[in-house]
Amino acid sequence: MRAMWKGAVAFGLVNVPIKLYAATEDHDVKFHQVHAADGGRVKMQRTCSIDGKPIEYKELAKGYETASGQVVLMEDSDFEGLPVPGMREIEVVEFVPSDQIDPVLLDRSYYLEPETTALKPYVLLREALATTDRTAIVRVVLRNKTQLGALRVRDDVLVLQTMLWPDEVRAAEFDVLDTEVEVRPQELSMASSLIDSLSTDFDPAAYRDEYREALMAVIEAKLAGGEGRAPVVAAAAGDGGDGIVVDLMAALRESVERNQAARPAAAADAAPAATTSATTKRSTASAPAAKSSARGSAKPASAGRAVKSTSSAAAKKAATSDAGAAAKPARSRTA
Numbered sequence: 001m002r003a004m005w006k007g008a009v010a011f012g013l014v015n016v017p018i019k020l021y022a023a024t025e026d027h028d029v030k031f032h033q034v035h036a037a038d039g040g041r042v043k044m045q046r047t048c049s050i051d052g053k054p055i056e057y058k059e060l061a062k063g064y065e066t067a068s069g070q071v072v073l074m075e076d077s078d079f080e081g082l083p084v085p086g087m088r089e090i091e092v093v094e095f096v097p098s099d100q101i102d103p104v105l106l107d108r109s110y111y112l113e114p115e116t117t118a119l120k121p122y123v124l125l126r127e128a129l130a131t132t133d134r135t136a137i138v139r140v141v142l143r144n145k146t147q148l149g150a151l152r153v154r155d156d157v158l159v160l161q162t163m164l165w166p167d168e169v170r171a172a173e174f175d176v177l178d179t180e181v182e183v184r185p186q187e188l189s190m191a192s193s194l195i196d197s198l199s200t201d202f203d204p205a206a207y208r209d210e211y212r213e214a215l216m217a218v219i220e221a222k223l224a225g226g227e228g229r230a231p232v233v234a235a236a237a238g239d240g241g242d243g244i245v246v247d248l249m250a251a252l253r254e255s256v257e258r259n260q261a262a263r264p265a266a267a268a269d270a271a272p273a274a275t276t277s278a279t280t281k282r283s284t285a286s287a288p289a290a291k292s293s294a295r296g297s298a299k300p301a302s303a304g305r306a307v308k309s310t311s312s313a314a315a316k317k318a319a320t321s322d323a324g325a326a327a328k329p330a331r332s333r334t335a
Contacts (some may be wrong), residue, residue, distance in 0.1 A: 011092035017118045023109035039193040039229040107162045112158040
């Protein structure tokens with residue numbers, strides 16, 4: 001466990017340096033709000049209710065709203081000088097019988113671990129509380145808030161349980177309970193017998209969160225069925241992106257597919273170029289003029305279509321030249 005607070009328990013002239021640890025942890029299955037189309041997390045933006053403009057963190061202030069709707073803005077200086085106990089001290093106010101503390105007042109629980117040098121006064125306080133069956137009522141500042149607390153013994157550890165202030169507990173005022181109801185002795189006897197039949201020593205380990213287990217089984221079944229979405233990466237601010245969520249695996253897959261699709265097209269362009277090159281060589285052997293013409297009009301091989309069209313023109317010219325050369329001797333022989 002990781003200590004969340006360091007301080008000391010102060011009672012009388014005794015000071016016990018301790019570390020504070022959260023005694024409980026939340027195992028509830030947590031869900032996030034996501035975009036149903038792609039699974040991207042939905043972000044909530046702070047906006048002003050009056051002008052509708054986004055608010056940066058540095059523009060925030062503490063405000064108290066009265067019952068009439070007026071808002072009182074608070075400055076940091078307004079909190080100075082307020083009556084609070086020591087910021088790093090658990091101040092023991094009094095010791096009371098443990099059975100006088102109403103459980104409805106109890107809130108969060110924390111374990112107290114003594115520093116090595118404070119082990120003896122820690123054990124002394126623990127044994128004194130256990131022997132007298134007393135609970136220490138304390139005041140402490142946690143998360144910048146003054147809280148009332150109960151310091152008691154659980155097994156061999158001192159436990160601090162923060163408490164609600166008395167005015168934070170609602171009164172149970174139900175008019176229906178004012179109605180007179182007659183309970184017959186035999187009914188009360190039967191109810192008592194039922195309680196006796198179900199009575200046993202309490203064992204917390206005998207209970208489990210069946211709803212959470214069933215919910216996790218549903219989630220795991222969806223994962224096993226391939227319904228899980230790949231993690232998504234949002235474009236970082238200032239990188240030129242427009243906030244589009246990019247699936248890294250999808251981007252890689254698309255890149256591979258594009259490269260594979262480009263290979264046949266490149267091969268198709270290369271094949272006519274090779275054929276044209278061979279034709280040009282044959283034409284050059286029979287028509288030197290065509291060779292010089294093709295050489296003069298040829299451009300760097302960065303544009304395959306230009307090379308192809310130039311070579312085709314040279315081939316046609318060479319073929320015409322061959323036909324003319326063959327026709328002239330034939331007419332001379334006839335004459």
